[in-house]
Amino acid sequence: MKILKKAALPVAISLVALSGALTAQAAEENENKGPEFYGMLYVSLDLQKSEAQGEPSHWALNSRNSRIGVKQDIALNDKLTAVYKIETGVEIDDGDRGGKSFYQRDIYLGVKGDYGQIIGGRFNTPLRMSEGKIDPFNHLLGDIEAVLGGQVRVDNIVQYTSPTFANTVVNIAFMPGENKDLDNDTVNDTRIANAFSASAVHNAGNLYAALAVDVNMPSKVVTDIYELDADNVIKPRRSDRVQLAAKYQMGAAAFGTIIQHAVDSDDSKLKENAFIVNGTYRISDYTLKAQYGLNKGDSTKNERSLAAVGVNYHVAKNSIASVNYSIKDYELKNGNKAEDKTLTFAYNIKF
Numbered sequence: 001m002k003i004l005k006k007a008a009l010p011v012a013i014s015l016v017a018l019s020g021a022l023t024a025q026a027a028e029e030n031e032n033k034g035p036e037f038y039g040m041l042y043v044s045l046d047l048q049k050s051e052a053q054g055e056p057s058h059w060a061l062n063s064r065n066s067r068i069g070v071k072q073d074i075a076l077n078d079k080l081t082a083v084y085k086i087e088t089g090v091e092i093d094d095g096d097r098g099g100k101s102f103y104q105r106d107i108y109l110g111v112k113g114d115y116g117q118i119i120g121g122r123f124n125t126p127l128r129m130s131e132g133k134i135d136p137f138n139h140l141l142g143d144i145e146a147v148l149g150g151q152v153r154v155d156n157i158v159q160y161t162s163p164t165f166a167n168t169v170v171n172i173a174f175m176p177g178e179n180k181d182l183d184n185d186t187v188n189d190t191r192i193a194n195a196f197s198a199s200a201v202h203n204a205g206n207l208y209a210a211l212a213v214d215v216n217m218p219s220k221v222v223t224d225i226y227e228l229d230a231d232n233v234i235k236p237r238r239s240d241r242v243q244l245a246a247k248y249q250m251g252a253a254a255f256g257t258i259i260q261h262a263v264d265s266d267d268s269k270l271k272e273n274a275f276i277v278n279g280t281y282r283i284s285d286y287t288l289k290a291q292y293g294l295n296k297g298d299s300t301k302n303e304r305s306l307a308a309v310g311v312n313y314h315v316a317k318n319s320i321a322s323v324n325y326s327i328k329d330y331e332l333k334n335g336n337k338a339e340d341k342t343l344t345f346a347y348n349i350k351f
Contacts, residue, residue, distance in 0.1 A: 048342050066090045068088060071085040084108065085107065089102065090102060106153070123157060125157070127212040128150060129171070130243060135256075140322075147306045149219045175194055195216040198213055206250065219241075239263060241261070241263075245257070254281075255279050272296065276292065286313055287311065308325065308326035318351065326344070
């Protein structure tokens with residue numbers, strides 16, 4: 001573990017140094033915009049209480065998807081531009097995540113031109129990205145992933161993104177099987193497209209709307225679509241999923257919703273329906289926010305629910321401090337029930 005940590009820090013320092021060197025070189029040698037070094041640091045102080053575990057209320061300092069990265073567009077000729085992105089997660093609270101000081105988030109390489117963009121690597125599926133900026137509790141414990149499945153970043157994914165037409169962009173992605181048993185059916189998957197994800201995203205004026213589908217994609221959060229292993233831990237499952245997302249801005253107020261229907265890719269008897277609704281209201285430098293979500297299994301009637309309220313203080317354009325309170329309820333078919341309550345003081349800055 002110590003060796004990994006010692007090795008990761010020089011790598012990160014080298015990444016920063018390389019970014020600066022390449023930026024200077026690009027400015028001097030060509031007209032391409034140099035590599036862009038960026039990041040977000042996000043930390044929260046949480047008062048947590050979990051009734052299922054019988055644990056006492058306790059305070060915890062947590063890093064909330066903090067990351068650093070470098071990305072760039074490089075003109076190849078008058079028709080094609082190469083694009084790349086390398087993004088790693090960092091843990092502010094203890095500098096460590098399972099023995100790793102840095103861990104991979106998005107990484108891809110591709111090209112773009114008049115006919116769209118093609119990239120390959122590891123990144124969020126089109127269905128996950130179709131949520132846009134609807135979730136006002138993104139990265140916190142009131143996040144929509146408490147009740148919505150398909151919120152996944154996957155390996156070995158190839159994606160085509162169309163040019164914008166009528167304020168709409170279409171994304172189509174697939175994952176090759178790579179001769180691995182990706183769906184736990186004891187048969188290795190060898191097709192060029194073992195799984196699919198696609199979306200159509202419309203963004204014009206005050207309206208954001210997106211329709212997305214997954215086929216044989218990882219579920220991650222599940223209610224009816226799940227199976228427990230010998231240690232009573234949910235096994236990975238794959239699902240076919242349809243999602244509709246929309247947000248409407250009306251002056252200082254905004255209203256959002258996401259609706260999902262999912263079917264297990266291997267067992268059509270396992271189905272679930274989920275939704276979230278939320279609203280925000282901006283008053284000067286403050287934004288009031290509230291969110292509710294429910295995921296209900298079709299055959300088992302299992303339920304997951306989410307309720308969250310909070311207020312953001314916009315310290316600057318790139319920095320927000322917030323106070324949030326969330327309640328997550330679980331009722332699973334094995335008889336387990338849980339209610340997690342969390343009071344959160346959070347702060348982030350983007351650069």
